[in-house]
Amino acid sequence: MAFLESPRFPDKIAFGAVVGPVYSTVVTTATGGAESRVITWSQARNRYDVGRRVMNQSDTDALYAFFRSVKGRGHGFRLKDWTDYTVTAANGALVTTSAAGVFQLAKQYIAGTLSEARNIRKPVAGTAVLYRNGTPISAGAGAGQYALDTTTGLATFVADSSASISAIALGSATQVTLSSALAGVAVGGLLSLSGLSGADAGVLNGQSFTVSGVAGAVYTLAVSTVGKIITSSGTGSKYPQPSDVLAWSGQFDVPVRFDTDDMKMQIVDRNGPSGDLLVDWGSIQLIEIRT
Structure with a gap:
């Protein structure tokens, strides 16, 4: 089992995915109908369905090759979630870790007084900009600068x-x-x-x-x-102090894997004089993984 930083799942196929977050909640119902609920995941795992549609020959070939290359559920990989792949300085947060000067990139989802900080572990290289008190920070080895690991989403600051x-x-x-x-x-x-x-x-x-x-x-x-x-x-x-406001902006991918080892497809037609096949794909599920 491995996580493959490259290649990313084909963007064109990801664009048509059915998307949604999934939580895990244990619900116990008493005989009188009252419920108790235990939230077992602090953050959701997104689920994607990239099938459930007819694809042309080139998309079929790309998906088929990718599925074989990652061995079904065997390996994780990056996916661009077209419904949610950007962060702005307004909702991009840096969360402290147990290591001095090391912060985890996160995205804040806010609804009134409620919020969830989603860890972002797969930022897209070359897109991230970090801010300290509203001012962009330079990447580098100088005092107050930082290095970003795009495979973990960890930003390591140089001491001020x-x-x-x-x-x-x-x-x-x-x-x-x-x-x-x-x-x-x-x-x-x-x-x-x-x-x-x-x-x-x-x-x-x-x-x-x-x-x-x-x-x-x-x-x-x-x-x-x-x-x-x-x-x-x-x-x-x-290092950055609690009084400092740290933020970031940029793009990110979602770490996922196929949630099936069994892929089924059926030819439904040929696409005009060129003879390209039109292939009907059944449900092909991807699930977000923790990395």
Whole structure:
């Protein structure tokens, strides 16, 4: 089993797909008719039907070859969902992850006070633009810039600024002293740590922590290190802060697979003097997959 970044499912055939999101809900009905419902998926999986129509010879050949190439349900691949493939700065969000400076591209769907943030893991290369407080950000290796992995939708930022850790005091709150203060890291902000040593250094390394106090270059972090063995010699870094508004715009594909290993087609006619076949395809289902 593999995910094939290329080729993408033929766009011309995808254009005519029947599309819809699918959720998973466990409904229990009591004898009196009252219901309890448990939502088991936080995000929908889209389902597509690319069959249920007559296709000409070239489209038939393309679909037939693609189905054989991905081995039916065997491999995942990209699909352009013509009903929903763009993101604007108004609904494109960047969601924090557990790794410092790494954000997941997402799209916000809003209905009144309700919303769902859909993870976008397959942005289309060359289309994404990231914004910080309304200003486009450049991709690159400079301070505050980023690198985007178009196979995962993860944007990894370069730190705005960094300073070496000269001391660390462990306890119910952890106090970190830097060689110099980092401008813009205030109470309620985030300080990211890396390079610390000791048996329990993994508790802090590669993560960001909320700052509960600042005194010059001394930062108190809301993380308990009671009983831990961690020694200074690492680095404190500033990445985008909670006060920053991060957004993105661009295009994205949906990761899918065929939901059948059995494809059926029937010749229904020839297309005029050229003799091209017209082929009737039954229901051919695709289902969105988690990657």
